[in-house]
Amino acid sequence: MLNLSQYSAGSGLLVSYSFYIAFVGMILFNIVIGGVSTSIRHWAFVIANLLFLFCFTGIGTGHLIALVLTLSVIYAVGKRLISRPRNAVNIFHLVLGVIILFWSTGKIASAMRGSTLSWLFFIGMSYLLVKVWTFLKDVHDGYIKDISLPAFLNYCTFFPTFISGPMHYYGEFVKAFEERASLEMPDIIHQVYRILYGMVKVQVIAVALRPYSLGIIRTSSLGDTSIAGLFLRSFVYSFVLYMDFSGYCDIAIGSSGLLGISVPENFRLPYLARNIRDFWQQWHVTFTRFLTQYIYIPFTRSSIKWFGPIQNVKLSVVAYLITFAFVGFWHGSTLNFLLWGIYHGIGLSLYDMYKRRFPSRAAFKQGEIFAPLRVLSQSAALLLTFSFVSIGWILFVLPVKFFL
């Protein structure tokens, strides 16, 4: 039997059999507490979330205590931002800056094995960063006016989506928790089907394809692999990652659904995208919307505010590069992840320039182009986008020393 335990990040949240035994208990518990107030339900979920994270992710008690304390402080900051909006801008930037500093320090330290600062980082932290960031910004901007500690703790620690998303915004989560999705028999069947569908993706298809993809050659070097072989492996890896990641999201969505909490979708057939911008709107959707709304747009607006009118193309290129350098670092603190992020930033910038140069594809839409030519053109665009993304995974998976 193949021993794959070396890859395990924890003890099988969402995928192990022991998790599902505990999860059935959680469903029953959720039914039992169905009649109590929303606030008590939030508290009950917080306790359950912490127990699940402790038992199935390998996050220790020290981290969990530090997590709850830190989140409580962030909640208090949120309260302060609501009650005294006068100094909100400074407080928001200061607190967010400190959080990013701790997160990035822990992330870099965790890549340098043996560093004591690596204690600052544990699995799920990068998702947590996004949740906290969006929470503080929404409070700061006045989109959230009413917050509660149990709801915030539940939002941050909600176990089905803790390690792989999809990511709610705070307002979305609270609404989904209060509304409670229908749990009639057809809904239960659908959610169980969704979990099993995800398991097939994660445990069968991704696992079966993995030996033909990139991960297996991580420890070798460029000299041992032909360029054609490398590209072929990157194409296979595209499907491995998609099956793995979207499968996890299917399981997370189905599990949340069985608890009566709806979760936003994270994938919309990304490999059928016909340009790199569409790809990012269809891949890891809840992350992309965060990037757009909380980094790209605020950056471009602030730049115009500080520096006056800037040529659109230049501003767009800089904003893409900064946003996607962050994307790279968010995924991993080693150089290859940063290069992967910048690679996508360059791709998006080039596409943006192309769209500005050739603004209208109206002729395509109005059917003025000969239909077979249109199909051919769209197929070529799809293939080009898929190839661009697939080749990018080489940077995502293989360390820089592979190429040296």
Add this chain to the structure above:
Amino acid sequence: MLNRKEIKIIFEIIAGIFFALVVYVASQVIGEPYSIFDYGRF
């Protein structure tokens, strides 16, 4: 005659049972499933 909703439910039950069998057989061959987080830490 079954309506679309009923067809969907029947499909999901049959597909679900099939998926469960496939996952069970795969687990016998591969062992315990492992995590997505084998290349980076998120």
